Amino acid sequence: ADQPQAARNVRGSKLKVNFNLYDNIPKFVQTELKTLFFYILLSPLSFRNEKKTKRLAKGKLKPNTLIGVFKSGMRFIDKVFDVAILEYGREYVHQEIKSLAEISTYEFEVAARSYTYNFDSTLLNFFTYLRHPLSSKEVLDGAISNFDLKSRIKPKGQVVNAESKIIPNSIFEKLSALSSLLIVDFLQELEEEVQDQNSLKQLKYRGSIWSRECGVNQSSFNEYRVLRLRYKNYSESYIRENYPVPDWIFEYGDNTEKSFMAFNKMELLCRARFMREPLRKHINLVYQACLYIVGQFTGMRPSEMSEIVVKDEQCLKKEDGHWLICSQVKKHRESYNGLFDEKWLAIPIIRDAIRAASIINTLKNNPYLCANADTVASCETPQAMGSSGIKHQINNLIDFFFGSEKVKSLAFYPYMMRHTLAYQLFRAELGLPFISFQLKHFITGIDRYTSKGGVSEDTLGYGDIAQQLSKNGRYSKNIRHQAELESIKATMDPDGNYAGVKAAEHKQHMSSLFNGYMASGYTKEEVFEAMVHQGIAIVNVGQGYCYGGQVEDFNDSLPCIGGLRCNPVRCGNAIVTKQNAPHWRGIYSQNMANLNNPAYSHVQEEIKAAIEEAKLVLTHLGEDVEL
Incomplete structure (x- = not known):
């Protein structure tokens, strides 16, 4: 209640501390910790870490951040007092110990050895606060024991590398393309206007591949909506005022009351669940595709996605000829003033996704994009899903296209979409071919949007935008490095597949080069890493890679200059790699x-x-x- 503007992901328990959970800690010490908490929250600048904490240097600290730190810390302090109670007895500890400063190094060390929770940065941050001079002077009764926490508590989790934070190219391409087709196919069957003409063109070539088979059309959708809303106790007058009611409804009920209000709830449930099951499953799938497309091609954080209102497409806005999608920046709000300031570029497929989601959400009576699949009851208030809900929905989409094993191996989580978009932009900066038409639409739109001052006074390069997406992230350099490494492997792998006139010669040259390095004791991966730092002499031409601009020792005047109009399959200077697929x-x-x-x-x-x-x-x- 004290934080009504908190992001959806941090509402509830993340904004509360239940001190009753830490019953080993004496009341006097709990009072010390409560006092310290409010002191830090009200005056974070006084406790800032000059070397590390940039946000605190601006005097900003969100309650949920500090609550997370104190929850982790108090869990450990509770263990410390558990050790003290075993040593001295509960009555003595709770009556005689008035300050945390009275606990000796022995209790801290024993607690650290038997502590079963993971060691993490939040626990270290907690002790940084405890050991701050202001804490010992103004709050605690002196300094606490200076035992070595790091050496006593071993980390139990593994550091997540950049590669595991990115959706692989093969999955990204297929997931983007098929999700787009799902959305456009759905809109077509409902006779809605489609904005993404490229996906529409692909759909016409393939034919209606999902919606028609599942019985999606205007009539069936209207019928299904009435059944779902009626089952959740929406009145006949409400349904009639807001949505079209099909004629067949009047054919049911008794002879005296020609109204669907006479429907038995169980009959409604049976009709909705069994007669409409293929329709229900398909509509859920389209909604999941909408969720993925918006998340993937805006790069929004989960907290920002949760704020999107799709009812009547309220989130879409046109400025200076550009369609934008509006939400709210929740994380780093005080310092986030670049890409984008609560507005994100809405490429055609995003507009289609918002339109489809707004239609589907009339079944749920929920205005949010991130909405649960169930219909909100007439007596309830609609809520948006958080990260876990987004993860669940998109995992279902991945399962549909790739199977459950891929869901397990990919280990998707919502931030992967943001990292993947940054990664694809780094790839584009390096000249690697676009993966999916949607990425091409995004980059074209970004070019126009940024050049008109939508983000900055100067046009941003793809790498600059990727840097903004991963701003303040620990993995930004790793993501860029991975893109550079991919570029090298695409053209320099002696074991890779290549096409084009130059392919055989290129592969032989790479084999000779790598054999020399490996004979000197280097692994193939080490050679790739070294090449990342040195650069390559190849020009990308989209369909392949061109050696036409290369200056050879034996010929300094090659006729080709690496132009973009050649056919790489036939050109004597070109090779084609898997990255050009x-x-x-x-x-x-x-x-x-x-x-x-x-x-x-x-x-x-x-x-x-x-x-x-x-x-x-x-x-x-x-x-x-x-x-």
Whole structure:
């Protein structure tokens, strides 16, 4: 109640401390800790760490942050007093010990040896506060024991590396493409306008692949909505005022009362659950796709996603010709004034996702994007989901496309979408081909948005935007490094698959190079790491990599200058790698979509040739032709 503007993820227990849980700590010491808590909260500058804590230097400290630190600390202090009670007895400890400063090094050391919880930075932060000169002077009865906490409590968790924080390219590409098709397919069947014309074009080539098979249309959706709302006790008048009521409703009930109000609840439940089960499952799947697309191509934090209101598409706003999606920045709000200031670029598929989510949420009577799958009862207040709900929904989407084993191995969590977007932007900065059309839309939109002052006075590069997305993150450098390493491996791996006239020569050259290094005792991975720091002499041309700009010792005047109009499959200076596969897959799908289009009837032979060439390249690289 004291923090009504707190992010959805930190409401409830994260804003409360139950001191009754720490019953080993004497009341006098609890009072000391409570006093210290409020002292720090009211005057964080007095306790700032000059070397580490940048946010505290600005005088800002959120209650939930400090509460987390104190919960971790008090759990350990409770263990310390448990040791003291075993040594001296509960009555003595609770009546005679008036300050934490009275506890000796012995109790701290014994407690540390038998402590069963993980050692983490929050516990260290707690002791940093306890050992601050102000604490011993103003709150505690002197300084506490200066025992070595780090050497006594061993870390039990593993540090998460950058790679495990990123959705792999193969999954990212397929998940983005198929989620887009799910959304566009759903809107098409409901006869809604579609903004993402590229996905619409792909859908027409594939045909309606989901919604129609599951019985999605305007009539079935309206019927299903009435059943769900009625089961949650919404009145007939409310439903009639807000939504269309199908005619068939009046055919049921007794002869005297021609109204669906006569429906028995169990009958409604049976009709909704069993007769509409394929429809229900598919609608949930489309909603999960909406959630993923918005999270993936805005880079929002979970707390910001939870604030999005999709009812009547309220979150969408047009400024200076750009469509934006509006939410609220909750984390680092006091210092977050760059990309983006509570507004994120809404590329066409995001607008479609918001439209689809706003339609689906009429079933739930919940205005939030991050809404539970259930319908909110007429007597309840709608709530948005937090991180765990987002994780659960997107894991269901991953399970549908890739299976349960992939869900386990990927270990998805919501922040992965933000890190993945940053990673893909670093890739784009390095000249690696786009993975998915949606990323291309995002980058094109960012170019226009930033150049008009939407983010800064100067146009930001992709790497700058990626840096902003991972701002103040511990993994920013690791994510950039991983993108650079991928770029090297794409073109320099002696065991990789390559296509193009230059491919065999390139692979032989790489094998000779690596054999020399490995004979000197280096591993292949060590050579890759060294190459990251040295750079490469290859120009990316989207469909492949070009050696045309390279100056050889034996020929300093090669005719090709690495232009963008060559065909890498036939060019004598080019190689094609697995990293170029998305580009060739795009060529294949675009031409397949145009194959039966009357507007391209005069170039059918050329289209067929392009399709065959793309298929050959993808097959040679060992890649799937279609997602």
